[in-house]
Amino acid sequence: MAKGIMGIIACPILEDEIVHSLRTDTEKRNLFVADTGSTGTLTAKLERYGIPFTMIDEWEFTNGFVEFDENALNIVIIMNKLGLHSLPDVLKKTVEDQLKQYQNRFDSIALYYGMCGNAGWDVSKWASRSLNVPVFVFRDVNEEVCDDCIGVAVGGHQRYCEFVKKHPGQLFVTPAIAGSWREFSKEMDMLKGFEIMDIYSLKDMFALFGYKYSVNIDTGIGVRGDELQKGFEKVAGECGLEMIVPPPGSTDMFPTERLYSDAKSALKQP
Secondary structure, eight states: OBBBBEOOOOOEEGGGHHHHHHHHSOOEEEEEEEOOEEEOOHHHHHHHHTOOOOEEHHHEEETTOOOTTTTTTEEEEEEEGGGGGHHHHHHHHHHHHHHHHHHOOOOOOEEOOTTTTOOOHHHHHHHHHHHHHEEEEEEEESSOOOOOOHHHTSSSHHHHHHHHHHTTOOOEEEEEHHTHHHHHHHHHHHTTTTGGGGGSSSHHHHHHHTOOOOEEOOOSSSHHHHHHHHHHHHHHHHHOOEOOOTTOOOOOOHHHHHHHEEETSSBOOO
């Protein structure tokens, strides 16, 4: 059994990937969730799937006042607020500052983010030069960092490029986006700046850019059944788009499963 403290620093849009890995990992562990104020949907999903966890005070953990069993596998999740996505440079600085702050609290760190608008941002390479703890990110079979949450869903950079070519000028919607559309659209502030063009609705904005379709990318994780379908319909309705479904095989869990495995494997092994 792996021993030590594995950290997960994550965006809420990728919390389904965290839950998936925790559900499929049968190894005994102690799971902790830091109370950052952005954990509501995550803890609800953990409870839904019967995954035991302990809430801990973020300040106490950061300052070393939370004790762990050194002979056990401990996983600590730190969720950031969704709004970081709206400003790529702020997201990059925030995450790198967090990694510096937590490097002495973890034995390995899994970063549940893509590049998210920061072209060429490879946190693992930066961490190998700047930190004393290994940091892992979503990578595909070609060792390339995933661009964003859509890149993670479809299996990496090259598959993402191919997917975009097949679906140009279309809105991509994953279960995570469909399930948190109200918060997602608000935090992303998608209509910012369009006031000068007298555009005040998502329908008008997407029409301006010639968007006609929303692509329902069902990763097989997250919200399911009627709840998922209603979420897809809500996004399409508010954006004035027609829903389409990509062909089978368009998604790939490899980057998700690799990230968790890489970070866990970096801990002490028996």
